[in-house]
Amino acid sequence: MEKVFNSSAVEAKIYEKWERSGAFQPKKPKSPKQPFCIIMPPPNANEDLHIGHARFVAVEDILTRYHRMKGEPTLWLPGADHAGIETQYVFEKKLKDEGKSRFDFDRETLYQMIWDYSMEKKSRMESQLRALGASCDWTRNKFTLDPAIIKIVYRTFKKLFEDELVYRGNRLVNYCTHCGTAYSNLEVDHVERTDPLYFMKYGPFTLATVRPETKFGDTAVAVNPKDKRYVEWVGKEIEVKGLLGKFKIKVIADGAVDPEFGTGVVKVTPAHDSVDWEMGRRHNLEVKQVIGLDGRLNEKAGRYQGLTVKEARRMVAEDLQKAGLLEKVDENYRHSVAVCYRCKSVIEPLPMEQWFLKVVPLVKKALVAMGKGEVKFTAKRFDKIARHWYANLYDWNISRQIVWGIRIPAWKCGKCGEWTITAGETPDRCSKCKSKEITQDSDTFDTWFSSGQWPFATLQTSQKGDFEFFYPTSLMETAYDIIPFWVIRMIMLGLYETGKVPFREVLIHGLVRDKEGQKISKSKGNVIDPLVMVERYGADALRMGVVWGAKVESDIALSEENIRGQRNFANKIWNVARFVLMETNLKSKILNLKSKNKDDQWILKEIKTTIEKVTKALDTYRPNEAVEELYEFVWHRFADIYLEKTKSRRAEAQPTLELVLKESLKLLHPFMPFVTEAIWEELGEKEMLITSPWPKA
RNA sequence: GGUCAGGUAGCUCAGUGGUUAGAGCUCUCGGUUUACAUCCGAGUGGUCAGAGGUUCGAAUCCUCUCCUGACCACCA
Numbered sequence: 001m002e003k004v005f006n007s008s009a010v011e012a013k014i015y016e017k018w019e020r021s022g023a024f025q026p027k028k029p030k031s032p033k034q035p036f037c038i039i040m041p042p043p044n045a046n047e048d049l050h051i052g053h054a055r056f057v058a059v060e061d062i063l064t065r066y067h068r069m070k071g072e073p074t075l076w077l078p079g080a081d082h083a084g085i086e087t088q089y090v091f092e093k094k095l096k097d098e099g100k101s102r103f104d105f106d107r108e109t110l111y112q113m114i115w116d117y118s119m120e121k122k123s124r125m126e127s128q129l130r131a132l133g134a135s136c137d138w139t140r141n142k143f144t145l146d147p148a149i150i151k152i153v154y155r156t157f158k159k160l161f162e163d164e165l166v167y168r169g170n171r172l173v174n175y176c177t178h179c180g181t182a183y184s185n186l187e188v189d190h191v192e193r194t195d196p197l198y199f200m201k202y203g204p205f206t207l208a209t210v211r212p213e214t215k216f217g218d219t220a221v222a223v224n225p226k227d228k229r230y231v232e233w234v235g236k237e238i239e240v241k242g243l244l245g246k247f248k249i250k251v252i253a254d255g256a257v258d259p260e261f262g263t264g265v266v267k268v269t270p271a272h273d274s275v276d277w278e279m280g281r282r283h284n285l286e287v288k289q290v291i292g293l294d295g296r297l298n299e300k301a302g303r304y305q306g307l308t309v310k311e312a313r314r315m316v317a318e319d320l321q322k323a324g325l326l327e328k329v330d331e332n333y334r335h336s337v338a339v340c341y342r343c344k345s346v347i348e349p350l351p352m353e354q355w356f357l358k359v360v361p362l363v364k365k366a367l368v369a370m371g372k373g374e375v376k377f378t379a380k381r382f383d384k385i386a387r388h389w390y391a392n393l394y395d396w397n398i399s400r401q402i403v404w405g406i407r408i409p410a411w412k413c414g415k416c417g418e419w420t421i422t423a424g425e426t427p428d429r430c431s432k433c434k435s436k437e438i439t440q441d442s443d444t445f446d447t448w449f450s451s452g453q454w455p456f457a458t459l460q461t462s463q464k465g466d467f468e469f470f471y472p473t474s475l476m477e478t479a480y481d482i483i484p485f486w487v488i489r490m491i492m493l494g495l496y497e498t499g500k501v502p503f504r505e506v507l508i509h510g511l512v513r514d515k516e517g518q519k520i521s522k523s524k525g526n527v528i529d530p531l532v533m534v535e536r537y538g539a540d541a542l543r544m545g546v547v548w549g550a551k552v553e554s555d556i557a558l559s560e561e562n563i564r565g566q567r568n569f570a571n572k573i574w575n576v577a578r579f580v581l582m583e584t585n586l587k588s589k590i591l592n593l594k595s596k597n598k599d600d601q602w603i604l605k606e607i608k609t610t611i612e613k614v615t616k617a618l619d620t621y622r623p624n625e626a627v628e629e630l631y632e633f634v635w636h637r638f639a640d641i642y643l644e645k646t647k648s649r650r651a652e653a654q655p656t657l658e659l660v661l662k663e664s665l666k667l668l669h670p671f672m673p674f675v676t677e678a679i680w681e682e683l684g685e686k687e688m689l690i691t692s693p694w695p696k697a
Numbered sequence: 698g699g700u701c702a703g704g705u706a707g708c709u710c711a712g713u714g715g716u717u718a719g720a721g722c723u724c725u726c727g728g729u730u731u732a733c734a735u736c737c738g739a740g741u742g743g744u745c746a747g748a749g750g751u752u753c754g755a756a757u758c759c760u761c762u763c764c765u766g767a768c769c770a771c772c773a
Contacts, residue, residue: 004735190770197773209773222773256771266773275771335772381701385768388700392769481768515709515722517766537735549710549721554702555767557709561722568735579732624711628720640737647731 001581001682005574007538007567011674015130018677023068023690024137026075028469035075036067037470039455039503040136041478041486042079042144045122046087049129051512051520051546051558052479054530057132058543058671059509059552059623060477064135065670066618069694075470076135077458079142080122084405084447085181089342091117091404107403107442114404115145128531133539133673135690140462144450145406148461153450154409154424156497161421165358165496166398168419172270172277173397175350176340177295181401182354183340184446185394186484188347190336197333198317199262201325203240203249204233208262210333211272212320213312215242216301217290218249220268222279225253227264243319244302252283271351287351295348309348354399355408355443362492363390375491375501378621379553382483382508386491389484398449405444413438452489455502476503480510480553507621509552515559533563540672541567547623547671569631570675573668576639577679580657583650597649600656603642606633607660611697614667627671634664663695 018024026035038060043053060076068074091114092102102110122143129136142149160166173182195210202221209215221238223230234253239246256275257266270280271289280287290300297304297312304312320326338347367390369375370383377383399408411420413430414437420427429436450457455476459467472494478487487506494502513519514526521527533542544566550556595601610633617626638660646653662683669676669689680689 001732004733207773211773256773258772261773268773273771273773275773278771333772336770385701388769484769517709551711554710559709559722562709564735565721568733571733571735575733575736577732582732622711628711632720639732643732644737 001574001578003578005538005571005675005678007540007570007674008535010678011131011133011534011539014674014677015133018135018688018690019130019138021688023688024076024135025139026073026137026470028073028465033070033072035073035470035474036064037075037077037473038064038475038477039458039473040076040078040134041476041482042081042142042451042454043125043129044083044086045080045118045125045143046083046090047121047125049125049132049530051528051530051533053128054132054533054542055509055512055546055556056477056479057129057134058546059507061132061134061136061543061673062547062623062670063475063477063618063621065673065690066694068135068690069666069669069692071693073469075137075140075466077140077142077462078126078129078134078136078138079454079458080125080144081447081451082118082143082145082405084400084444085179085183085187085342085402086447087114087118088402088404089179102403111403118404131531131534131539133543135673140458140466142458142461144447144454146461149450149457150406151424152457152460153406153445153453154422156453156493157409157445157449158421158423159497160357165361167356167358168353169356169395170351170353171356171395171397172274172349173352173354174338174347175293175352176343176345177293177348178343178345179340179402180293182350182352182397182399183347184397184448187341188338189341189344191339191344192334193337194332194334195337196317197262197330198320199327199329200320201241201327202265202267203238205230205238205265206263206327207265207267208330209267210335211269211313212316213297213301213304213307213309214269214272214290215267215316216244216297216304217269217271217288218267219270219280219286219288220250220252220283222252222254222257222266222268223264224257224259225255227257227259229264241323241325243316243323243325250285252279252285254279254282272349274349277349277351289351291348291350293350309346354397355410355441357396357398357449359393359396359492362496363393365495366390366488366491369491369495369501375504375506377506377508379508382480382506382553385480385483386488389488393488396446396449398446399441399443400446401443403444405447406450408441408443408445410441411438412441448485448489451486452493453497455490456494456498471498471502472500473503475505475507477507477509480508483508507552510550510555512546513555513557515557515561517555517557528558528560533560537563537567538570538674540570540675544569544627544671547627549624551624552621569635570672572635572639573664573672573675574679576634576643576664577661577682579643580654580661581682595652595656597652597656599642599645600653603638603656603660606637606642607663608697611663611667611695615694615697618670623671630664630668630671634668638664665689666692666695 064076174188175182197208197210198212199206199208233251237248237250239248268276268279270277270285270287290297292298297307299305409422409424413435415435416433418432420431430438459471490502541563545563613629614626665676677689
C-alpha cells in the first residue's frame with residue numbers, strides 16, 4: 001500500500017467497477033424487505049454542478065448506500081431537468097455574446113440549438129455526479145424532455161382539462177417584457193426602491209400614484225366606503241381634465257383603498273395593476289389595456305403611443321406639470337417593485353389569455369394527506385411552511401411564451417374559437433365544429449408543471465413494475481427554497497394523478513455558505529467549485545465536508561480547511577489499514593474472538609456502541625451526528641488509543657484489529673465510499689464493500 | 698404588516714430533561730527513525746443572549762425582553 005491515500009488515482013476506477021457490477025441497480029426479486037427509493041431532484045441541464053448540489057448528492061448517496069447495505073431493494077433514480085426559462089435565459093445570454101438574438105431563428109432551429117447546448121451540459125453534469133460518487137441507477141436515468149415523460153405530462157394536462165381543473169382564462173399575468181413571457185406569482189421577486197410619488201389633480205380630487213403613465217387605462221376612481229370626506233361622490237360620475245382632453249369617470253367605494261394613504265383617493269387601472277384588477281371585477285369595470293407586450297404604450301395613449309413605460313412616465317409627468325395638473329411630487333417614496341426573478345426587469349401586470357390550473361381542489365386533498373401523516377416533513381417547521389404556501393396559493397398560470405419546453409397540446413379553432421386538447425397527438429379538426437382551421441398554441445408549459453409530476457412520471461416510464469414497487473417513494477430530499485415551486489406541487493399532482501402521495505417523507509436541506517456564513521454567489525467571488533475540491537482533496541473529503549458540523553436542515557458554513565481536515569481523516573483510515581495489513585498474513589484469519597484481553601474487550605464494546613449510534617443517526621436523518629461519532633471512534637479511540645496499545649502484543653491483537661477495521665469500513669462506507677472500497681480491495685475481500693451487509697450491534 | 702429560524706469556546710457548529718456542556722478549525726507548549734507530519738501528547742478558551750417560571754434536576758420545557766437572519770404580502 002502507498003504511504004498516503006491517493007484519491008485521484010483510484011476514484012474513477014472504483015466508480016466504474018461499482019457501476020459495471022450493477023451494484024447501483026435495485027435487487028428487487030422477492031425480498032421481504034420494504035424497498036427504499038429516492039427520486040433525485042433533477043439538476044438543471046444548463047450548468048455545472050455547484051457546491052449546493054454536492055450537499056444533496058452527499059446526503060442522498062449516504063442514505064442510499066446505507067439502505068442498500070441493510071439489504072433493502074434500493075433505488076436512487078437520477079435525472080436532469082430541461083429547466084425551461086432558466087435554460088433559455090442562459091442560452092440567450094450566450095447568443096447575445098455572439099451578437100445574435102432569439103429572433104434571428106425560427107422556432108424549430110432555436111429549439112434544436114438549445115437542445116444541443118443542453119445535451120452537452122447534461123452529460124457534463126452527469127459525469128460530475130459520478131465524480132462525487134453518486135450511486136444512482138444510471139440504467140434508469142431520466143430527462144424531463146424524454147418522449148415518454150412528455151406523454152405523461154400530456155396525459156395529465158388532458159385529464160385536468162376534462163376535469164375542468166385547467167381553464168383558458170383572460171387574467172392579469174406577470175409579464176416580463178424583456179424575457180417575453182408571463183410568469184407565475186412565484187417567479188416574481190420584489191425589490192425595495194425609491195420612486196417619485198406624483199400627486200395629480202383628477203377632477204375634483206387629488207390622488208397619488210407612482211404610475212401616471214397608466215392613467216389612460218383608468219376606468220374608475222376609488223375611495224374607501226368609510227371615508228367621510230368623499231362620501232358624497234360615491235356612485236357619481238366626475239368630469240376630469242386630462243392630457244388627452246376631458247373625460248368622464250365613475251367614483252366607486254372599495255375596502256381595498258387605504259384612506260390613510262396619500263389623499264385617500266386612487267385611480268383604478270384594471271389592466272395594469274392587480275389590486276385594480278380585483279376591484280374591477282368587483283365593480284364590473286372596463287379593462288382598458290394601454291401597455292402592450294412590447295412594454296410600450298399603445299394607440300389608446302394618443303400621442304404617447306410607442307413610448308416605453310419609463311419614457312412615458314417622465315413625459316406624462318412633465319406634461320401634467322405644464323398643464324397645471326400636478327400638485328406635488330414626493331421624491332423619496334419607498335415602495336417595493338415586482339421584478340423578473342431571472343433578468344430583474346420590472347414586471348408589467350398585463351391582461352392575457354393563458355392556461356390556468358385551479359389549485360384549490362388539489363390543495364384540499366394535499367392538506368388531507370398531510371393531516372393523515374401520509375406525507376411527513378422530517379422537521380416540523382417545513383410542514384408549517386408547506387401549509388402556509390397551500391393557504392396562499394392562487395390559480396397557477398402554467399403557460400410560458402418560450403420555445404424551450406413541452407409545447408402545450410392545445411389547438412384553437414379559427415372558426416368557432418374552441419380549444420381542442422389532446423394527449424399529445426395532432427388533431428386534424430376542431431373537436432366542436434369539425435373545422436380544419438386549427439392552430440396549436442405556441443406556448444410551452446411552466447417547467448414546474450412537468451417536474452411536479454416527476455416522481456410518478458419517472459417510475460411509470462422506467463422498468464416494468466417499478467411504479468408498483470417503488471411508489472410512493474420513501475423520501476424526497478431537496479432544498480428549502482423550492483418547497484413552494486416543487487414539493488407542494490408534487491404532492492398535489494401526485495395525489496391527483498395516482499391517488500397516492502408521491503413520497504412518504506420530506507427531508508429538507510439547508511444551503512451551503514462560505515466559511516464566514518455568507519451566501520455563495522459569483523458576484524461575491526466566494527464560489528467553491530465542488531470538482532476542484534474533489535481533485536484537490538478527493539470526493540470522500542468533500543462529501544464529509546458538506547455533511548460535517550451542521551444538521552441537514554440548517555445552512556452550513558463550508559471552509560476549505562474543513563475539507564482538508566476530512567482528507568486527512570481519509571488518510572488516517574488508510575494508514576490504520578496499512579498498519580493492520582502490515583505485519584500479518586490475512587490468510588490466518590482467526591474468527592474466534594473470545595479474547596480475554598482488557599483492551600480487546602474495550603474496543604469491541606466501543607465499536608458496538610458506535611454501530612448503534614451511527615445506525616440510529618442515519619435512521620433519524622442526522623448524518624452529521626453519525627459522521628462525528630465515526631471520526632471520534634476511528635481516529636481517537638481505535639487508532640490513537642487501541643492501536644497504539646496493540647504494538648506490544650501485535651500477534652495476539654491481530655484478529656480484533658482486523659474485525660474492528662472491517663466493521664469501521666462498513667460504517668464509514670456510505671460517507672466515504674472511495675477510500676473504504678479501496679481498502680476493502682486491499683483486504684482481498686471477494687464481495688465489494690458497497691454491497692456488503694450493514695454491521696449489527 | 699405577517700410567518701419562520703437562530704443567539705452555546707476566538708471562528709463554524711453539535712448537543713433538546715440527568716455526572717464536571719462537546720467537536721472541527723485556530724492558538725500555546727512538548728514530542729516523533731519504527732501505520733500516518735495529511736502525525737502524536739498536553740493545554741488555553743464558555744454567565745449556554747437576558748429576565749422570570751415549571752422541575753429533585755434546565756443549554757434543553759413555558760412566558761416575556763433584546764439582537765441577527767430568511768421568507769411571504771394587493772404599501773396605490
